[in-house]
Amino acid sequence: MPDRINVGIIGFGVVGGGTYETLTRNAERIAARVGAEVRVARVADVDWAREREITCPPELRTTDAAAMVVDPEIHIVVETIGGIDPARELISQAIQAGKSVVTSNKELIAKHGHELLALAEEKGVDVQFEGSVGGVIPVIRSLKESLEADRITEVMGIVNGTTNYILTRMTTEGLDFAQALTAAQELGYAEADPTNDVEGIDAKYKIAILAAIAFGLHVPLEEIYTEGITRVTAQDIAYAKKMGYAIKLLAIARQGEGNCIEARVHPVMLRKTHPLANVNGPFNAIFVRGDGCDEVMLYGRGAGARPTGVAVAGDVLDCARNLHKGLPGRVLCTCHDQARVLPMADITTKSYVRMRVKDRPGVLGSIATIFGTEGVSIASVHQEDTDGELAEIVWVTHRTPEASLRSALGAIGNLAIVDGIPGMLRVED
Amino acid sequence: MPDRINVGIIGFGVVGGGTYETLTRNAERIAARVGAEVRVARVADVDWAREREITCPPELRTTDAAAMVVDPEIHIVVETIGGIDPARELISQAIQAGKSVVTSNKELIAKHGHELLALAEEKGVDVQFEGSVGGVIPVIRSLKESLEADRITEVMGIVNGTTNYILTRMTTEGLDFAQALTAAQELGYAEADPTNDVEGIDAKYKIAILAAIAFGLHVPLEEIYTEGITRVTAQDIAYAKKMGYAIKLLAIARQGEGNCIEARVHPVMLRKTHPLANVNGPFNAIFVRGDGCDEVMLYGRGAGARPTGVAVAGDVLDCARNLHKGLPGRVLCTCHDQARVLPMADITTKSYVRMRVKDRPGVLGSIATIFGTEGVSIASVHQEDTDGELAEIVWVTHRTPEASLRSALGAIGNLAIVDGIPGMLRVED
Numbered sequence: 001m002p003d004r005i006n007v008g009i010i011g012f013g014v015v016g017g018g019t020y021e022t023l024t025r026n027a028e029r030i031a032a033r034v035g036a037e038v039r040v041a042r043v044a045d046v047d048w049a050r051e052r053e054i055t056c057p058p059e060l061r062t063t064d065a066a067a068m069v070v071d072p073e074i075h076i077v078v079e080t081i082g083g084i085d086p087a088r089e090l091i092s093q094a095i096q097a098g099k100s101v102v103t104s105n106k107e108l109i110a111k112h113g114h115e116l117l118a119l120a121e122e123k124g125v126d127v128q129f130e131g132s133v134g135g136v137i138p139v140i141r142s143l144k145e146s147l148e149a150d151r152i153t154e155v156m157g158i159v160n161g162t163t164n165y166i167l168t169r170m171t172t173e174g175l176d177f178a179q180a181l182t183a184a185q186e187l188g189y190a191e192a193d194p195t196n197d198v199e200g201i202d203a204k205y206k207i208a209i210l211a212a213i214a215f216g217l218h219v220p221l222e223e224i225y226t227e228g229i230t231r232v233t234a235q236d237i238a239y240a241k242k243m244g245y246a247i248k249l250l251a252i253a254r255q256g257e258g259n260c261i262e263a264r265v266h267p268v269m270l271r272k273t274h275p276l277a278n279v280n281g282p283f284n285a286i287f288v289r290g291d292g293c294d295e296v297m298l299y300g301r302g303a304g305a306r307p308t309g310v311a312v313a314g315d316v317l318d319c320a321r322n323l324h325k326g327l328p329g330r331v332l333c334t335c336h337d338q339a340r341v342l343p344m345a346d347i348t349t350k351s352y353v354r355m356r357v358k359d360r361p362g363v364l365g366s367i368a369t370i371f372g373t374e375g376v377s378i379a380s381v382h383q384e385d386t387d388g389e390l391a392e393i394v395w396v397t398h399r400t401p402e403a404s405l406r407s408a409l410g411a412i413g414n415l416a417i418v419d420g421i422p423g424m425l426r427v428e429d
Numbered sequence: 430m431p432d433r434i435n436v437g438i439i440g441f442g443v444v445g446g447g448t449y450e451t452l453t454r455n456a457e458r459i460a461a462r463v464g465a466e467v468r469v470a471r472v473a474d475v476d477w478a479r480e481r482e483i484t485c486p487p488e489l490r491t492t493d494a495a496a497m498v499v500d501p502e503i504h505i506v507v508e509t510i511g512g513i514d515p516a517r518e519l520i521s522q523a524i525q526a527g528k529s530v531v532t533s534n535k536e537l538i539a540k541h542g543h544e545l546l547a548l549a550e551e552k553g554v555d556v557q558f559e560g561s562v563g564g565v566i567p568v569i570r571s572l573k574e575s576l577e578a579d580r581i582t583e584v585m586g587i588v589n590g591t592t593n594y595i596l597t598r599m600t601t602e603g604l605d606f607a608q609a610l611t612a613a614q615e616l617g618y619a620e621a622d623p624t625n626d627v628e629g630i631d632a633k634y635k636i637a638i639l640a641a642i643a644f645g646l647h648v649p650l651e652e653i654y655t656e657g658i659t660r661v662t663a664q665d666i667a668y669a670k671k672m673g674y675a676i677k678l679l680a681i682a683r684q685g686e687g688n689c690i691e692a693r694v695h696p697v698m699l700r701k702t703h704p705l706a707n708v709n710g711p712f713n714a715i716f717v718r719g720d721g722c723d724e725v726m727l728y729g730r731g732a733g734a735r736p737t738g739v740a741v742a743g744d745v746l747d748c749a750r751n752l753h754k755g756l757p758g759r760v761l762c763t764c765h766d767q768a769r770v771l772p773m774a775d776i777t778t779k780s781y782v783r784m785r786v787k788d789r790p791g792v793l794g795s796i797a798t799i800f801g802t803e804g805v806s807i808a809s810v811h812q813e814d815t816d817g818e819l820a821e822i823v824w825v826t827h828r829t830p831e832a833s834l835r836s837a838l839g840a841i842g843n844l845a846i847v848d849g850i851p852g853m854l855r856v857e858d
Contacts, residue, residue: 018721021721022578022579022721023578025580025720025721026578026579026580029580030577030578033577033645033761130575136576136721136722136723136725137725138567138570138571138574138575138576138725138727141567141570141571141574141575142567142570142571142575145567145570145743145746145747146559146567146570146571146740146743147565147567147739147743148459148462148743148746149451149452149455149459149739149742149743149745149746150451150455150739150742150743151454151455151458216462275707275728278704278707283724290739291454291735292447292450292451292454292565292735292736292738292739293565293729293730293735293736293739294565294729294730294733294735294736295712295728295729295730296565296566296567296727296728296729296730297726297727297728297729298567298725298726298727298728299704299724299725299726299727299728300722300723300724300725300726301722301723301724301725304723306720306721306722306723307721307722307723309721310576310578310579310719310721310722311575313578313579314574314575314576314577314578314579316578317574317577317578318574321759321761325757327756327757328754328756330750332462332750
């Protein structure tokens with residue numbers, strides 16, 4: 001039961017720096033709360049020459065993370081480097097060495113969380129990862145503990161700040177995707193290579209983690225349908241606004257029968273009255289529905305040094321308190337079974353479809369007939385002349401299996417009178 | 430380390446019933462998560478003849494709560510009766526008898542929480558009270574644990590569903606207070622005697638609890654300025670809408686220097702872009718600001734059997750897990766020092782003032798001169814003719830100490846040209 005808890009941080013980037021800064025700035029108050037001094041004793045990074053906004057004293061610096069994770073002087077290992085290698089091995093060694101671990105590594109937890117948590121449970125140590133989803137938003141602890149007594153049926157979130165920032169700029173200023181992406185990059189909200197964010201990969205990791213905790217099942221990543229925002233256009237956003245919707249990149253997980261769940265990431269036309277529809281800019285929010293809780297939403301900054309640093313440091317305090325009191329770790333979210341993710345073709349949603357057609361008599365009838373043949377029922381249709389030659393038709397369907405819609409759109413796309421189907425978005429009311 | 434955790438519930442009203450129902454409905458999943466069966470073994474209520482929506486088997490029923498809290502067969506006592514007597518004594522005895530306690534009693538925690546938590550710490554038992562503020566919203570655990578590493582500077586909440594429902598109806602339908610109150614009573618959102626809700630007393634208890642956890646200080650209730658919504662009129666709401674604001678009953682706590690804090694409950698004109706401004710109907714939300722977390726908001730149902738039952742049952746699981754593993758209680762929020770609450774006169778806010786004046790030349794000048802003399806700087810002024818005789822003037826001030834504004838309004842109210850000052854609201858941007 002040490003009176004001084006030594007923390008070793010792997011990776012001194014945005015999150016590592018934010019964690020160091022949070023623990024250092026609030027050291028006195030933290031010591032009073034935990035009953036022991038919690039201090040950053042070592043920071044490992046491969047490159048100490050790089051310029052940083054947050055710095056740490058030279059005597060804490062090391063380049064040897066592998067030595068740090070087995071050092072008997074270090075009680076808690078904080079991993080913030082991201083990616084699988086070498087994070088997986090380093091964390092695994094830290095757990096084996098009996099250390100508590102805190103990580104903000106969503107890819108690692110999404111892919112290997114179930115193994116690492118099982119190992120942690122076996123070794124009786126803490127492995128915490130609040131910072132891996134939604135930055136400072138306390139969603140993991142809330143699902144794991146506060147809402148634990150409820151049966152959660154749905155988790156739906158804006159979990160990627162970059163794409164939400166881009167969509168917000170597109171919505172408020174009428175920018176197209178490329179312009180909004182450039183603006184986001186200039187402000188540091190998007191990386192030089194934005195693929196992970198704009199293609200929905202980052203959101204996929206996060207919904208896998210949330211679904212695993214909410215439903216107690218390991219979710220195979222390759223089964224999560226993932227579509228980014230690169231095909232969302234200024235026109236679709238304008239139509240959405242007109243119809244009382246916002247376009248958001250949502251990560252969605254829903255409980256089905258037995259071990260069957262829905263898990264998917266794609267842009268959604270979301271009714272403006274939905275609590276998530278007003279979450280703008282770089283903010284994140286996670287909306288939870290359960291049998292008993294009805295609707296709960298948690299909102300905050302999903303990224304950034306200080307907000308994510310607060311989440312990681314909160315986990316560090318939890319570990320530190322257990323260590324100081326000589327208590328075992330509390331994992332609370334090991335998943336033994338694997339989820340079966342419903343194929344996208346079997347998902348039933350309302351949909352928005354925007355198509356460009358030749359401006360001729362009978363066109364609407366031909367298309368409507370195909371929708372009817374495929375069992376796609378239409379909730380609303382709106383036609384606008386765009387120029388002399390072409391007209392734009394916007395359809396909103398009733399709830400339809402994705403397979404039927406795809407089949408109808410395939411047939412419609414083959415019609416000579418159809419110039420193209422540039423817009424297709426699922427609708428959530 | 431019992432394999433079957435016996436829960437005794439005191440009070441079988443809305444919250445007690447919801448807790449019973451949650452624990453019973455999800456018993457199997459809960460047992461799997463905790464590693465032990467968690468079952469409601471006894472329910473104490475003074476009146477078993479009363480009709481209820483949720484019922485429990487006759488063999489669980491007792492009228493002797495005092496015997497239940499010391500019964501060695503009972504491991505966790507859940508108190509849902511509310512009020513000070515006999516709840517305080519029953520909980521105190523349960524803690525003395527080494528039992529874990531879960532309560533949803535905001536008045537008790539606001540008034541005596543610091544004593545009960547100190548006793549719990551001494552006895553090494555859990556005392557949990559997530560259900561006392563914001564129903565199912567996981568705000569207490571989030572402040573106590575997830576955001577623990579941050580310095581929280583502000584907690585601001587819509588923590589009373591009755592008043593939020595009334596204000597929402599007034600806003601969407603132009604109803605006056607009395608009509609909206611009647612509607613709320615008919616739908617069961619307001620009690621026959623609505624005083625505790627509409628006068629802000631319920632919200633005062635809740636902000637005292639939130640401030641205590643956020644700032645680590647016991648907050649004397651009598652120092653919390655408390656003003657309800659009975660004087661909010663349809664006219665004020667119409668003006669607010671026109672100016673881009675919503676009127677909400679907010680409970681506000683802000684960190685000051687040392688042990689000095691702001692803590693107050695009153696209606697506020699809140700800028701529509703604020704995350705709390707779109708929280709409508711019976712929903713609650715708590716907005717937290719901190720040095721590191723920036724803005725966090727938690728949203729959900731603040732009342733009702735099932736939502737509050739989920740929060741209380743979540744606390745029960747936490748206690749049950751500790752008991753099953755033979756671990757001591759984790760109180761984490763004892764307050765040893767007392768807050769000094771800034772007197773309302775010293776609070777500085779923007780304000781909205783609506784007054785009715787004789788429609789004559791020079792009136793605006795006379796009033797503006799008094800504002801100027803008292804150091805109240807005006808941000809905007811808007812005059813409207815109401816009838817031939819009287820005009821209505823709406824002022825919005827810059828940030829001003831409440832004392833200066835009160836002094837100015839006193840002098841202005843004494844002018845012969847002033848017919849009355851029916852509207853005064855603080856403004857939050």
